Amino acid sequence: MSASDVRPAVPEWLRVPADPNDLAEAVWPPACARTSDGVLTVGGVSATELAERFGTPLYVLDQDAVIGQARRVRRAFAAAAERHGTTARVYYASKAFLSTEVVRWVTGEGLAVDVATGGELAVALAAGADPGLIGLHGNNKSRLELARAVELGVGSVIVDSLIEIDRLAEIAAARGAVQPVLVRVNSGVHAETHDFLATAHEDQKFGFALADADEVVARIRDLPSLRFLGLHCHIGSQIFGTAGFAESASRLVEVHARLLAGGEAPVLNLGGGFGIAYTSVDDPTDIEDLADGIVDAVARECVAHGVALPTLAFEPGRAIVGRAGITLYEVGTTKSVRVSADLERLYVSVDGGMSDNARPALYGADYSARLAGRISAAPPTLARVVGRHCESGDIVVDAEYLPADTAPGDLLAVPATGAYCFSLASNYNYVPRPPVVAVSDGTARIIVRGETIDDLLARDAGIPTEGAE
Structure with missing residues (x-):
């Protein structure tokens, strides 16, 4: 492998943000915002409420964003063809x-x-x-x-x-x-x-x-x-x-x-x-x-x-659906790793990973991340969001600037996960796949039920079940 094949510690495109709490408009669902106390909301529902009700990891899909984009795309091509x-x-x-x-x-x-x-x-x-x-x-x-x-x-x-x-x-x-x-x-x-x-x-x-x-x-x-x-x-x-x-x-x-x-x-x-x-x-x-x-x-x-x-x-x-989705995670551990003499990286471990988003491992896909449960006055620091799987390549966000005080218990949101994340999800390391929740006009409801450990065990033919021969 040549030096050119190795990803740089800090990608050339990544810039230090003036505010690591800001939401890049084109990346997040149109209805994403922050409340007065800094909590992320999508479809009028707060990230903290979603995490409390449905747990994490959690796929969240903005129903109005999907419908609005479907309508926009159809109209755009219909109008172009009609001309x-x-x-x-x-x-x-x-x-x-x-x-x-x-x-x-x-x-x-x-x-x-x-x-x-x-x-x-x-x-x-x-x-x-x-x-x-x-x-x-x-x-x-x-x-x-x-x-x-x-x-x-x-x-x-x-x-x-x-x-x-x-x-x-x-x-x-x-x-x-x-x-x-x-x-x-x-x-x-x-x-x-x-x-x-x-x-x-x-x-x-x-x-x-x-x-x-x-x-x-x-x-x-x-x-x-x-x-x-x-x-x-x-x-x-x-x-x-x-x-x-x-x-x-x-x-x-x-x-x-x-x-x-x-x-x-x-x-x-x-x-x-x-x-x-x-x-x-x-x-x-x-x-x-x-x-x-x-x-x-x-x-x-x-x-x-x-x-x-x-x-x-x-x-x-x-x-149609990619921008409409975000994934919520809870931070479990953090640790600072010295990458070089003048560079440290904060590793932020979350309770999901390549089982709910395989794209970074498959394609080297880049994603963004932001704290979802609060805003922080701490300066931005170079971070890598990683999952809980037994793989060094279990990376959710390869390079991002997050507040330096990101800590265990924080709620983290990764945007643009509406496409190819749920679809590619797996049970690697016997991790149950998360539920999918649709949000719209301040309400949230499950549209795909999440799995449990019992669901995974039920498929194992070596475990006796009641009434089985």
Whole structure:
């Protein structure tokens, strides 16, 4: 490992704040504030009340922020599409955060839902989602999942391999159905993001090479039990700006125009993966600018190739739910560690960790943190928030400036945890997963129950249970 591969003790982007109690506006939910005595509130509910009622760690989701962002995204893309004489559909990403309540919130705002497993599909259906407004993703869908999709009349299956195309066609034919499909292709445009998040590389598990699209689509059109809807492309996640989408659109529309010569192709799905702010220096593109920039780029390419603009589809990913969530922790221990001759770091250990937020360990993701139960007049000090797991890589916030008097018993809040934290949660070290609480207009309620030690033990077949043989 070279010196360049090692993260610096203090990241270049991290600045010493004038006040370590301040809340960076773009990072926290819009309804986050502090009371007169310095307690953090979200959705009109204080962090101390939430911790007392539900315990810590605790996922907190601002219901109004999720609904408001879903509405804003849908309107932005609808307006951008309407200016060019077409329509747009926005899909909510189940993998970002999934519960029946959240599905009801976003479908109530007119969003469709994308799922990638039978489990995600079951949750969406339990929430009352219209199967015709569900897209089924995945590179290795089981026969059972494909059969269920056909049986339900799922709006689109995003096919990922020739084997899957034949398998799906066989299943649909056996049921006398015609299943609409999108073909996932890799445009060769690589998002400027972590390698594990960039999903348009040719050398990866998702999709077909763009050069193979004509052959793949011809195969689908020869199968009477399948209906080709169009191309799907996803260039990555946590993307700022529109340049990558514009370049991807230029390549996709060229193929789309060619495919029209052989039959219909009514839909073009540009994916999404729009970024959010995790730290004070992150500057995500406004959703209206994204919508206008991407749709304008597609429209230009369609004009250049002399074809009508198809129905457009987008998958914003974390941009719907990410900013709406915070996670509350209680500080258990602190200790000062000398990093170098002139640098000390305060290690702040909390009662959660990589079991409730795996992203720092998986991707080196950066997060922010603030005291949630009080404000402090102490000066800022370099800190690292770490979890309670038996791993040196169990880091919640790699580098942050917190008040120097941060101490055991303090309540700590980490923002921008609405996406991919609950979804990736585990029982590592046999730690129960936390509950999820929705807050709105001064009220709080559990929308996903937390686990207990008894729940974990109940799965162990070696423990006798009453009535068991």
